[in-house]
Amino acid sequence: MMVESASDSIRSTPTSQNGVGSIPSQSDGVGAREGSASGDNNGDLSTAELLHFQQQQALQMARQLLLQQATGLSTPSTENKQPSVQVPVSVTMMSPQMITQQQMQQILSPAQLQAVMQQQQALMLQQLQEYYKKQQEQLHLQLLSQQQAGKQQPKEAALGNKQLAFQQQLLQMQQLQQQHLLNLQRQSLVGLQPGQGQVTLPGLPQAVSPSDLQQLLKEMSNCQEDSSKPDNAELSSTISTSFPSNKLSPPTVHPSLVNGQNALHNPRRDSSSHYELPPSSHPLYGHGECRWPGCEALCEDMGQFVKHLNTEHALDDRSTAQCRVQMQVVQQLEIQLAKESERLQAMMTHLHMRPSEPKPFSQPLNLVSGATHNKMSPDNYPDGLPQPPTSATAPITPMRAGTSVISSSSLPSMGPVRRRIVDKFCTPISSELAQNHEFYKNAEVRPPFTYASLIRQAILDTPDRQLTLNEIYNWFTRMFAYFRRNTATWKNAVRHNLSLHKCFVRVENVKGAVWTVDELEYQKRRPPKMTGSPTLVKNMISGLGYGALNASYQAALAESSFPLLNSPPLHNSSGSGIHGGHDDVTSTGEPGHSNGSSPRLSPQYSQSVHVKEEPAEEDVRPASVSVTNQNPVLPEDHDLETETAMEDLP
DNA sequence: TTGGGGCTAAACATGT
């Protein structure tokens, strides 16, 4: 087997003293059992075979290390770095060959396992690098000897192929070295995680770009060979610059390993990683514990922590490996953040914007929206369900709320004039609905308003300030995709609210009954501070789960502070005619204008107002007139202060 | 712990 030949090559290496080649002699492990004196001098050593051999040796070393740990022995190269680990006696009873990695994980505690793995990693890295160095030296010697032979016999036809083979092998060795070191690093990373839980991203090590680690490892190995390879001396100073570029996290996550500190290039980190910060502000120190990944050592004060940091987390393989882990964590998080941001942007772009509807006023408060819109309109999707994100090329541009420029197309049922007036005195719910009309219309997201608020808004959206129950139903389904499902539930809720709340007044006429809003009752019903059903919010959280939540919720909160600014007296109002819906309303409705004058009763309707029972409460109808009469005198620039004062109504 | 607001579900009554 090629493993055997590789093993033999190691044995035959004259300079092999402490390298991997000495391992088979330490025990009759895999290499010893499989070894034989074929003496091929790795002339045709394949990478897979060599890797297999190296893995075998690594496992062998791990077993030996574990056994040494169990028996109280410690490797000279690591005994000063690693704290002693208590290993169960059962481990000591096992021969090295019997212990697999899985068994080690089962036997050892996470801390023990971590320590063992770290020791394994450190020693294996050291020995493997030594081994690779010897291999390369040997190959060089062989190559030189071949070249010498080639000079003596220049006409030999096979010489060129031989040299080429050696050169290829040399390159292969170098690549294999990098790959193997990478594998070891990954193994160590995986081994570190279960016990410590510091890296909580599942599969993260596997997701790390291999090129990053490979490059770094290559440079690390080159750095360690500085003594023997002066040509690589400059690499130590070029690690930071030659680190694989990461578009998302360029040099900011790359540590410049200065004095054992992972001084990130982030200026804040730079200032904080050299103990110049006030006590307890070190990013690696908190709650009396060392926050170095996988450490959690108790440090009473900053001085102790600094001492601990210098002793336990000095520049060594373990620290660099852990630092790389942290780098990868940051990188992955940044990548994830970028992806999620892009997704959110695409969603917002899709749900909020239409090519034909420029929206000069604000999107939901904290929502981001793109300047472009997907070619596929949300209306093209069934049920208005949020669609999978598409490419988002538009920059995130928060829009500012404007009151002077009013779009007339967001709400088809509203004419431009009315919209302008409405927005002058708009309630946040109407503003929210106007701004996010398309969103709620197409996205099956529960609006963050109570049923009462929505019913009121539906009624106020009509010029007559009255709606039949069926029209209210239609408004709900028309305005919100959410209410296109579970009709029985929410319709029942609508009826329940209409009946329950005194603010909704049922007005009978010859054709049936319409519902109006008693604003005073509505405001009395509102608590002074906030509205918005927690249940609604909760449902919306579950239904939406994105940025619209915050916006909608804030809008709902703000809505509570906006009393009847644009609401005419309605408790005894009747429109000049009941429209089949308010879709046909264009510019006829002028809520601001209709506020001052009492609504004209339509001659075709005989009205009978059903006033709900109000136990132990005086009839507030007359008072509502005084309240609603405030509307005509409201200044154009009526602001929240007035509304805040009004919301203090009992 | 309690009261209030809100939602959901259900039962019931009434009218078409």
Next chain:
DNA sequence: GACATGTTTAGCCCCA
């Protein structure tokens, strides 16, 4: 009788 509409009650959750 089916359906729509309206009323009422109960239970649950959440929050102040």
